[in-house]
Amino acid sequence: MKKKHNALLSGPYLVWTAAFIVIPLILIVYYGFTDENHHLTLSNIAKITDPVTLKALFLSLLLSAMATVICLILAYPLAMILARMKNGASAIITTVFIIPMWMNSLLRIFAWQTLLERNGVINQVLSFLHLPPQHLINTPAAIALGMIYDYLPFMLLPLYNALTKLDWNVVNAAYDLGANRRQTFFKVIIPLTMPGIVSGITMVFVPALTTFVISDFLGGSKVLLIGNIIDQQFTQVGNWNAGSGLSLVLMIFILISMAVMQHYESDDEGVSSIL
Amino acid sequence: MSNKLIDLQHISKAFDGQLVLDDLNLYIRENEFLTLLGPSGCGKTTTLRILGGFEQPDKGKVIFDGKDITDLAPNKRQLNTVFQKYALFTHMNVADNIAFGLRIRKKSEDYIRDKIKYALKLVNLEGFENRMPDSLSGGQQQRIAIARAIVNEPKVLLLDEPLGALDLKLRKDMQYELIRLKNELGITFIYVTHDQEEALTMSDTIVVMNQGYIQQIGTPEDIYNEPQNAFVADFIGDSNIVGGTMVRDKLVEILGVRFACVDTGFGVNKPVDAVIRPEDLELYALPKGAEKGSPEYDKVSSKAYELNPGYFEGVVTDLIFKGVHYEMDVEANGYTWLVHSTKMFPVGTHVLMNLDPFNIQIMNKPESEDEQAVTLNEM
Known part of the structure; x- marks a missing residue:
């Protein structure tokens, strides 16, 4: 019944x-796995070996890994401070950091575009100070910056969660047993918040690896990521087969990185639930 | 048992303007089992955390083995703590938990392996090396927490209500385990609890605390038999605390009846408090309808008179069986007396009630209204 x-x-x-x-x-x-005539083929998968595509894939992997690491380094100390704060204060500050998430992602990236442009806000300030203008927009660095800005809250939240759940007596126990702050951090705090770290990495790395919006706005057509190549196949070239083939390749890369992450994951929360 | 190992001098500590410890002075001797006992918020845990180095006192000094360690970080102190909720490292197995302090001190792996074996044997958990903390029961986790602390050979082990989360039976077993451990290790134990029975069972010395003040320091026998004030009397076991007048040395008037007692030096006709333990009251049943002056009544009263020339007459109003004894309420002279007896007196029984002079504990009345209020609030 x-x-x-x-x-x-x-x-x-x-x-x-x-x-x-x-x-x-x-x-x-x-x-x-098929061509326009519905014949079985591996040529779509093989398109990944095309130099432009391959370069885009490696750049995507590099930039998203970089953005993930920088997000982790930026978010962890902040999450620790927030988790150790009194309830009211930490709630307010956490909200402040989360508010950008409530805004349209396009808007946020567009804002960075106007800041970094050739005649953008930053270069205007520089010329006002009689400093030479900088080439900021349409560089890999601009894309990484966009990724970090866009995805930082997704790193912060799981870390904050994991750190508020941490029993501070366990940290005191480590001090009590003779560990200094550094040893306590690396031997106790980091391992015990691993589920949060793994979730955060996943939440940042996967969208960063597949993004095409950020590279569109901040990379122009000069810097292509794998997301842009796939996007072009669907929207400009009109080759759905090639786009699907490349998407499958990208999925394989994500699955591999998730499997690696899961290796470090001890709890059942986080990545294992995503896999 | 004679050297002062730890000396707390004039320790004061406030949290958010609330004074938790007020000019606390206490010394702890080598190899002592000392218990800080009191209700929650009395400052006992704060005292322990100051000893462990997790809190800094606002005023005062902590002297350890002749050295001032007030500002020393926890990882530099020669003492280890067993935390209330075990605080084991859940990402490590039992062996790695126990080895944590030793690895920090860069001991050899051979030495560590021997130490783990020795510590697990000491806490009766041989063969548990590869278990994860999550797979252990509360009692086992607590033993691992103790093992993790003692392998570092601390001079002092601090225990913060370590048995609080365990069930009654396990708690009793662990009490004996802790006494055995203390004797085998020959180190100082400082134990924090709110459980008076636990304190009485295990301690060499009990420090009763309330509202940031030490109420009394003494052996379990002293604390139980000769409480210095109403708070201690009430907190340690059940007791009847009644107002009275010290007529002269060795004679006290309680609720209009004069009793012989053994206390002296309170002066003449001084108001005092008398503490009477429920198990010290003797009941004598009067035959049904026995009137005062009748031969049946006199027979019982003369028996009561042998114990102490003075007795109460009352009625049993409540009766509960407690296993070892019966717990009864006896209404006599306008006070409801708590009485423990192995003999059963049914509700409604007319009784005479008396006690040995030795069992009346006389205390000075609290001097100010304030102190009285504090005491009553805590009850």
């Missing part, structure tokens, strides 16, 4: 899963 009830409740979710997750995935796999 109860089982029937449960099956009835889960019905809509099953329909959803099938219609919007399983079927699209099957379609991508289908397109990825």
Whole structure:
């Protein structure tokens, strides 16, 4: 009786899963492994070896890894400070850091574009100070900056969560047993907040690796990421097969990085639930 | 047992303007099992945290083995703490937990392996090296926390309500374990608890604290038999605390009846408080309908008179079986007396009630209204 009830409740979710997750995935796999004439082929997958595409993939991996590491380094001390604060104050400051998440992502990136442009705010200030203008926009660095700015809250939240759950007596126990601050941080605090670190890395690395909006706005057409190449295949070239094939390759890279992360993950929260 | 190992001098500490410790002075001797006992908020845990180095006193000094360690960081102190909720490193197995302090001190792996074995044997958990803390019961986790602390060979072990989270049976077992451990290790234990029974069972010395002040320091026997004030009397076990008048040395009037007692030096006709433990009250059942002056009544009263020339007459109003004894309420002379007895007196029984002069503990009345209020609030 109860089982029937449960099956009835889960019905809509099953329909959803099938219609919007399983079927699209099957379609991508289908397109990825066939050509326009519906013949089986590996040529779409092989497109990854094209020099431009390969370069975009490596640049994507490099920039998203860089952005992830910098986000982690920036967010961890902040999360520690917030977690150790009194409830009211930390809630306010956390909200301040999260507010950008509530704004449209395009808007945030567009704001950076106007800052970094050739005649943008930064260069205007520089010329006002009689300093030479800098080439800021359309560089890999600009894209990394956009990624860090855009995804920092996604790193901060899981870290903050993990650190508020940390029993401070465990940290005191480490001091008590003779560990100094550095040893306590690396031997106790970091390992115990690993689930938060892994979640944060996942939340930043995956969207950064697949983004095409940030590189569009801050990279112009000069710096291409793998996301832009896939985007072009669908919207400009109109080659759905090639786009699907490259998407599959990108998925493989994400799966590999997730598997590596899961190796460091001890708890069942976070990545294992994503995989 | 004679050297002062730790000396707390004039320690004061406030949190958010609230005074938690007020000019506390206390010394702890080598190899002593000392318990800080008191209700929550009495300052006992703060005292322990100051000893461990997790809190800095606002005023005062902590002297350890003749050296001032007030400003010394926790990792530089020759003492280890067993925390209330174990505080084990859940990302390490039992062996790595125990080895933590030794690895920090860069001991050899051979030495560490021997130490782990020795410590696990000491806490009766041999063969648990590779278990994860999450897979252990509360009692086992607490033993690991103790093992993790003692492998560092501290001179002093600080224990912050270590048995608070365990069930009654386990708590009793662990009490004996801790006494055995202390004797085997030959080090000083400083134990914090709010459980008076735990304190009485294990300690060499008990420090009763309330509202940031030390109320009394003494052996368990002293604290139980000769409480210095109403707070201590009430906090340590059940007791009847009644106002009275010290008529002269060795004679006290309680609720209109004069009793012989053993206390002297309170003066003449001085108001005092008398503490009477429930198990010290003797009950004598009067036969049904026995009138005062009747031969049946006199027979019972003369028996009561042998114990102390003075007795109460009352009625049993409540009776509960407690296992070892019966707990009864006796209404007599306008006060409801708590009485423990191995003999059962049914509700409604008319009784005479008396006690040995030795068992009346006389205390000075609190001097100010304030102190009285504080005491009553805590009850």
